[in-house]
Each structure stands twice: as C-alpha cells, then as structure tokens.
Amino acid sequence: MTGNSVLFQLFSISDLHRMGRPLPPAVTVLLPGSVPGTPSTPNSRRLRNAVDAVFPQLLAQGLAHHECAQQVAPLLTLAGDAAFRDARKSGVAIFLDGHDFSCFEVPAAVPETVVVGRHFHIRPLLPWLTEPREFVILELASGAIRTMRCREGKLNELRLPRGVPNCFDAMPIDEDIPKKNFENAISFGIASANEARRLQFFCTMLDRSLHSHLQGLGVPLVLAGEEHMLAAYKKENTYPLTVPQAIHGNVELLSEDVVINKARQMIHAQRMEEAARHLLAMEEYVPGDRWSTSVDGILQAAIQGRVWRLFIAQDATVDGDFLESVRKAGKAPPLVEDLLNCAAVETILHGGEVFLVEPELLPSQAPLAALFRYSLGPAM
Numbered sequence: 001m002t003g004n005s006v007l008f009q010l011f012s013i014s015d016l017h018r019m020g021r022p023l024p025p026a027v028t029v030l031l032p033g034s035v036p037g038t039p040s041t042p043n044s045r046r047l048r049n050a051v052d053a054v055f056p057q058l059l060a061q062g063l064a065h066h067e068c069a070q071q072v073a074p075l076l077t078l079a080g081d082a083a084f085r086d087a088r089k090s091g092v093a094i095f096l097d098g099h100d101f102s103c104f105e106v107p108a109a110v111p112e113t114v115v116v117g118r119h120f121h122i123r124p125l126l127p128w129l130t131e132p133r134e135f136v137i138l139e140l141a142s143g144a145i146r147t148m149r150c151r152e153g154k155l156n157e158l159r160l161p162r163g164v165p166n167c168f169d170a171m172p173i174d175e176d177i178p179k180k181n182f183e184n185a186i187s188f189g190i191a192s193a194n195e196a197r198r199l200q201f202f203c204t205m206l207d208r209s210l211h212s213h214l215q216g217l218g219v220p221l222v223l224a225g226e227e228h229m230l231a232a233y234k235k236e237n238t239y240p241l242t243v244p245q246a247i248h249g250n251v252e253l254l255s256e257d258v259v260i261n262k263a264r265q266m267i268h269a270q271r272m273e274e275a276a277r278h279l280l281a282m283e284e285y286v287p288g289d290r291w292s293t294s295v296d297g298i299l300q301a302a303i304q305g306r307v308w309r310l311f312i313a314q315d316a317t318v319d320g321d322f323l324e325s326v327r328k329a330g331k332a333p334p335l336v337e338d339l340l341n342c343a344a345v346e347t348i349l350h351g352g353e354v355f356l357v358e359p360e361l362l363p364s365q366a367p368l369a370a371l372f373r374y375s376l377g378p379a380m
Contacts, residue, residue: 008092008105010105010106011093012129015102016349017348017349019102020349022095024335025057025061025097025118025335027071027095027096027097027114028093028122029092030125031112033108043079043092044080049114051076061335071097074101090108091109093105095120107125110125111124118322126354127356130354131268131271134217134219135150135219135221135222136150136214137155137221137251137259138222138223138224139225140225140233147160154256155260160209161209165202165209168202199229202232203235203236203237207233211238220241223242223247225246226249227248230246247262247263271355276357276361278355279362291372293364293366293370295318295343295367298310301370302342302346303346305373306372307346307350308353308370308372309371310344310354310368310369310370311357311361312340312344312357313357316340316359316367316368318368319338319339320337321334322335340367
C-alpha cells in the first residue's frame with residue numbers, strides 16, 4: 001500500500017516465484033471484476049465476508065485471536081480504501097500469510113474464492129497464468145509488413161532493427177540489389193524477375209532479419225495477412241515459436257480485442273497439441289519411474305523438484321491434507337485443500353511446466369499425471 005491507495009499490477013508466474021512458499025496458514029482471496037449492466041456485491045462487503053470466513057479457520061490452526069486479527073488486518077484496510085471500494089472492471093487476487101500481503105489484478109471472470117491452506121490457491125488462475133501473456137503478430141501484405149507486440153492485453157507497433165524488409169512491392173528486382181547484402185541473390189534468380197522466386201527471396205530475407213530479434217524476445221509468433229504471403233513465408237520461416245495457425249485477411253479491419261482473442265485461441269490450441277504429444281511420449285517410459293498418476297507420488301516429486309511437466313484434468317479436484325499426502329510428520333492440525341493446486345504450485349516454483357488438459361487425455365482418467373525430470377533409479 002502507498003498512502004491511502006492500493007497499487008495493483010497484473011499477476012504473473014514471476015510474482016508467484018517472488019512470493020515463494022507462504023508461512024502457513026496462507027490465505028487466498030479472489031474477487032471477480034464488475035460486469036457492466038449487472039448487479040454486483042461491493043468489494044468492501046466481499047472482503048468483510050472473506051474475513052468472517054477466514055477468521056475461524058485461522059483459529060482452528062492454533063493461532064491466537066491477536067495473530068488472526070493481525071493476519072486479516074490488510075483485508076479490512078483494503079475494504080476501506082477508496083480506490084478499491086469503487087467497482088473494478090478487473091478481478092483481484094489477494095495473498096496473505098503470517099508475514100506478507102500482496103494484491104494483483106487478474107481476469108474479471110475469476111470466481112469469488114476464499115481459501116485457507118498451506119499454499120496460495122492459484123488453481124482458478126492457472127488457465128490464465130500458464131498461457132503466454134505476450135506474443136508478436138507479423139502481418140504479411142504485399143504493400144507493407146507490420147509487426148505488433150501484445151503485452152498486458154494491448155497491441156502496440158513493434159520497432160524492428162534497421163534493415164528488416166518492410167514492403168514486398170517495393171523490393172528491387174534487378175542489379176540495384178547489393179550482392180554483398182544478399183549472397184544468394186543469383187541462386188534465387190532475382191534478375192529474372194520471377195515473381196514466385198522474388199517472393200521466396202523476400203520471405204527468406206525477412207525471416208533472417210526477424211529471427212534473431214524474435215529469439216531474443218522468446219515469445220510466440222502469430223502470422224496474419226494475405227493467403228499467398230502466408231504460404232510463402234511459412235516455407236521459409238525458421239522461428240521455432242511460430243504458431244501453426246494464422247489469422248487470414250486484413251487485420252486492420254478487425255478490432256484489437258478480436259485480433260488478440262484470435263491469436264490467444266491459436267496459441268492455446270498449439271499448447272493443447274503440445275500437451276497431447278507430451279502425454280503420448282510419456283507412455284514410452286516405465287510408470288512410476290519417469291512418470292506417474294499417483295497424487296501422493298507426484299506431490300513428493302514436485303517438492304523434490306523432479307516434476308518436469310504436470311498435466312491436470314480441467315475441473316478436477318482432489319481434497320486432502322498436504323502434510324499427510326507427502327507423509328511428513330508434524331503436529332500441525334489438519335488443513336484440507338486442493339492437492340492438485342499444491343502440485344501445480346510446487347511444480348511452478350521448481351521451474352516445471354503445468355498444462356490443463358481434457359480429462360480423457362490422461363491415462364486411466366486420472367485427475368493428474370506428471371513426467372519427471374529424472375529417474376530415482378533402483379533403491380540401494
């Protein structure tokens with residue numbers, strides 16, 4: 001908090017890493033944003049309701065009344081904040097434990113959630129957190145080449161290094177092309193003005209110019225534009241994070257929201273195809289050694305940092321006590337939470353990947369599956 005106002009930023013995987021493992025019991029409060037034209041409960045009342053729900057759970061964990069009051073105090077302070085009290089279009093995620101308090105913007109459609117657990121509850125946010133939040137759109141048209149970068153839900157022109165070809169129609173077709181810059185000009189038959197080879201040459205030069213720049217960004221590339229330009233560029237494209245599907249037609253005729261949603265749907269489809277391939281490849285290994293569908297086994301592996309890729313069935317939940325599931329001795333009172341959320345958090349904190357997939361993709365209709373980074377080998 002700063003002064004009498006609360007500052008929010010978009011929640012990201014890096015924020016989860018920064019917060020790390022909370023000091024249990026950890027409190028998560030998710031509040032949806034307002035939808036124009038529909039009645040909604042004031043944020044201040046939602047937070048007071050959250051305090052009423054959280055307080056007895058904290059007491060049940062053995063905290064004294066003053067400790068419970070200290071932990072929920074930020075919620076009451078936030079409820080009285082003028083900027084927060086007004087209706088917000090975006091959703092809010094609030095995370096509290098015994099020594100820290102953080103709040104972030106999240107999608108407006110997040111379900112209203114209050115959870116007390118040993119981990120922060122990010123399960124409703126996983127579809128949003130695990131999809132790339134940043135990507136580049138390359139619009140290919142004969143008259144002009146345009147690149148746009150999507151960050152935080154907004155499209156902006158991407159400034160490219162000098163020398164990147166930006167117009168196919170204006171590309172020279174004769175001796176004006178400096179041979180020192182295009183070593184393979186003769187092999188492509190530029191001088192012959194063959195249109196197909198000229199387009200092939202242009203796409204090759206464009207790919208060479210863009211590749212290193214995009215590689216530095218490390219974000220997905222979505223292609224858009226005219227059919228013949230798309231077909232030609234795909235043949236020469238070498239950027240590995242290019243999305244197979246493309247936006248056909250003139251992007252300028254579409255609204256920004258439509259363009260972004262189309263791109264995100266294509267990126268999501270590619271990610272689901274990638275998950276399906278990983279699951280098929282996983283079955284080549286011995287179960288229990290390099291992969292598992294056991295909740296307890298996966299939780300233990302996630303804590304050890306062994307989970308490389310975690311696959312969770314959409315809408316599945318497995319409730320239980322995390323400490324009991326990982327067979328850790330302790331005197332802490334039972335604390336029931338979603339163990340799939342625990343597995344996801346531990347996997348992310350150790351740098352693993354999390355995929356939300358259709359239940360039928362998982363072996364034996366299990367709620368989750370994991371591919372491990374390495375085998376533990378035979379017991380000594």
